[in-house]
Amino acid sequence: MARRVTPPFRADHVGSLLRPAALHAARADFAAGKITAGDLRAAEDRAIAEAVELQEGAGLQAATDGEFRREQWHSDFVYSLGGVERGALSPVAIPVYRKDGQLSWQPHATAITGKVHLAEPVFGEHFRFLARTVTTATPKLTIPSPSMVHFRADLSASPYTDDDEFRADVAATYAAEVAELYALGCRYLQLDDTLFAFLNDPAWRANAAASGSVDPDRQHETNVRVINDVLAGKPADMAVTVHMCRGNYQSAWFSSGGYDFVAEAVFGGLNVDGLFLEYDDERSGTFEPLRFVRDDQVVVLGLVTSKTPELEPKDTLKRRVEEAAKYVDIDRLCLSPQCGFASTVEGNALTIEQERAKLELVVQAAEEIWG
Template identity: 60%
Template sequence: MSVPTAQSARQLTEPPFRADHVGSLLRPPMLLAAREAHAEGKLSAEDLHGVEDEAITTVIALQEEIGLRAATDGEFRRTSWHMDFIYQLGGIQKTDEQMRVRMRNARGENSFTSAGLAVRAPVRLEHTIFGADFRFLAEHTRTAVPKLTIPSPSMVHYRSGTAAIDRSVYPDVEQFWTDLSAAYADEVRALGELGCRYLQFDDTSLAYLNDPAQRAMMAGRGEDADHQHLRYIRLINAALAGRPAGMRVTTHMCRGNYRSSWAAEGGYDFVAEALFGELEVDGFFCEFDDERSGGFEPLRFVPPGKRVVLGLVTSKRPELESKDLLKRRVEEASKYVPLEQLCLSPQCGFSSTVEGNALTLEEQVAKLRLIVETAEEIWG
């Protein structure tokens, strides 16, 4: 691989970092056992919280020991990466509807069912969601920047579509979009007041919409599938318009992640020009671990000053990538985005839901160490 320039080799002082990770981490056995005991009524909520505290403290220290510049709480207090947040928004209700989500993996098809949601009152922020979680994370980081991940506002809509909106509440659906972005803007400001300086919007919709099958599904629900990504970009930008000075925001886009399975396929071509050119974030976490994600050509739309975190290390399989392969792929990406704008990470979280992907804790650590070591060799 070519030798980085002095500019590209410098250490980054603000996120996203040269070696970074998406957010969720495999839950340790003691935490899984405690969650099961709590569900069975054998462990109190207070005692479960104590087990979570211990597990999070341990995993923060692990991330710092590995050499990661940013640390999350592994999303250890959540069942899923997005619904634990969305159900806490005012106006959003969980429904009895059981939604079947089709997934695929190397062995064939997989699926899971989840409760639906409905918008039955004006959308608003009633309290700072994950505020206490962030405070605990920030109190226990020592060398790393505390990073909080939350679902993008577009996930509120993509989950069930406009059909989930009570039209007696929102006769004009435009008001729904306005209220949703305002609720998120309030959340962003509140997190900033707690000291959050690294916030990530996790967003599958902006990756899913590259898949013709997903666009056909959206069109079948009566949505404007060909322009939905533009609506989502405006929604996110409105949510971030008043973010605190000094807060760095990234977005992570993947094609689904449940027990090493995925839901969508296809490169970033369909959304790339608008996504990279118009979305007002500081960095893009993009999965590129295999052919499902397409090539690097769409990255040509990334403007100067924005960073792309290349998700080249898969979180879906235990096999460890070679450093030489990772370096060659970073070099290939640098044909479209200058090397100084690139970073390295896993393609997704290791445990987007509590069940986790098909890796061991040791294999997860090996992949995170590989990312740190490879980034050091590429950028210095």
């Protein structure tokens, strides 16, 4: 079977990587006022160069900057948009689950203080450095989905009185960002979205309905419309994928449930080139919802967990790809970890060497499956 020469690739990955100890130390020194912003940037540059070498050395055809310049996968981007600010901490902590217990996380509100707009390209310099650093891999940039801006945004201090006008401005802002990134040479862009996956969880939908924060029965359709508006003018030679995540915080997760609730509207409605879907354990449900995937889309199966260090048997990965191929032609399937390794600066409970072994496993299994 032919090797894919355009993204997404047979062996791919979601994006974030574990920060090395030297980078953690540099961030701490910067926060303490011991080093300058330039010193921190130099430490980030060195760490990103090493991360690119790790990815290319593992045999991956795409490389990210590991999201090393960010505190969280989404907030650094969202709060860089014009008219959007970091709001107050939520008074209620959100439970986060893992196999050996439970954590909690307190999100900040997304405060809309003006008309949402693009003051300058967000992560433009991040992409420029990555593009200069890769040698064999396609530079891949990850940004949060527009869903993460308009979902539960606080409009109380904003000029908006109409939700549709607000969402239209979010879509226009993202469309401008996509155009700016394309002009910089970006040809592989990923939108990270937790809401599509969260909406599959009956308990999460019930809590959302009780709080009145979203319409849990229709929110996924709204999110599809906004993303499609963003990508309406996307150049044909720019691959854009959506990653759907159930939460990835220090090896813990926020929600459970298969894709059944959203699959028809989301898989069949999103105008994207590929879908990165979590399928690393029983919380992800069955492959049956894949029957709604469009014939012009590639599905990247997240069969390798990024939450724990144990390596999945290659025979198990092969059997699961065969199961998924009952619903999507195997030529439109690819393989990846189910999520990034460090959606927040703390990272998951693995070492960098264990992370490398996971990425190498993805490459080796993909070569044996697709040739």
